[in-house]
Amino acid sequence: MAVNQDSSSNTDDDHELERKAHIAADKGFPWVRWGVIVAIIGVAVTVVGVVAGCQPREPGTRIDGDNNGPIVNGDNNVVNIQAATERAAEVAGTDDTKFKEELKKLPGAGERPASSAPWPYAVVDTGTDGLLARDGNVAKASPVGHAANRALIWVDCIATSDFTPPMVTGENNVGPKWAKVRWRHLAQPTDRGISDPKQPQTAWMYLGALAPIGHNGQIPACTG
Structure with missing residues (x-):
């Protein structure tokens, strides 16, 4: 004859057996708990890394570890190129001749520019006046603002006209x-103003007051 068991008593017994089983498993395999903890920490670190990597960076801000490699021209890597220009300016002090020498020491300075336009240049030898931007490369062109000395300028191409600014002298005089x-x-x-590689509008600046950054300046001639 079957004996009826009390259901509440069975449930308590089952829970007690499960509790003992968990305790035994934990004692026998402590690495299971540590594995879970490590996995959770790993996920947390990954999430933090992704969030940090998505934070915006101000152009011209030096970020250690980012700006120590060669300059890649034509990829609009403004942060790296601006940082390299600023370091050259720091070494040169107020001497623009020294500044141009420092620019020539940058990686790729003696090589033809890679990739595609625009390419980086720096304004040089213009003192406190800076360099005029013009709506044309002829004498009757109108000024459309100016860039500060040592400012970063993005250049698409080079053109020859019939006009050379009358005030340029020495090595800055490269003709028209x-x-x-x-x-x-x-x-x-x-x-x-500032030159922005993503700016669709263009203007003209005198080539003799620009020094190439990370390339030898042999960029294509303008067409059309």
Whole structure:
């Protein structure tokens, strides 16, 4: 004859057996708990790394470890190139001749520019006046703002016209050669702007006041 068992008593017994089984498993395999903990920590670190990697970086900010490799031209790597230019300026102090020498020491300075336009240049030898941007490369062109000395300029191509600014002398006088640059037109020549590689508008700057950054300056001639 079958004996009826009390259901609540069975449940308690089952729970007690499960508890003992878990305790035994934990004692016998402590690495299981550590594996779970490590896995959780790993996921947390990965999430933090992804979030940190997505934080925006201000152009011109030096980020240790990012800016120590060769300059890659044509990829609009503004942060690295701006940082390299700033380091050259720091070494040179107020001497633009020394500044140009430091630019020539940068990786790739003696090589033809790689990739595609635009390519980086720095304004040189213009003192506190800076370098005018113009809406043309001829004498009757109008100024559309200016860039500060040692500013980073993005150049698409080089053109030769019939006009050489009358004030240029020495090695800055390269004849009637002009750089077509990425530049948003400003209302007054006294307005100071910046060159942005993603700017669709262009202007002209005198080539003799520009020094190439990370390449030898042999970029294509303008067409059309």
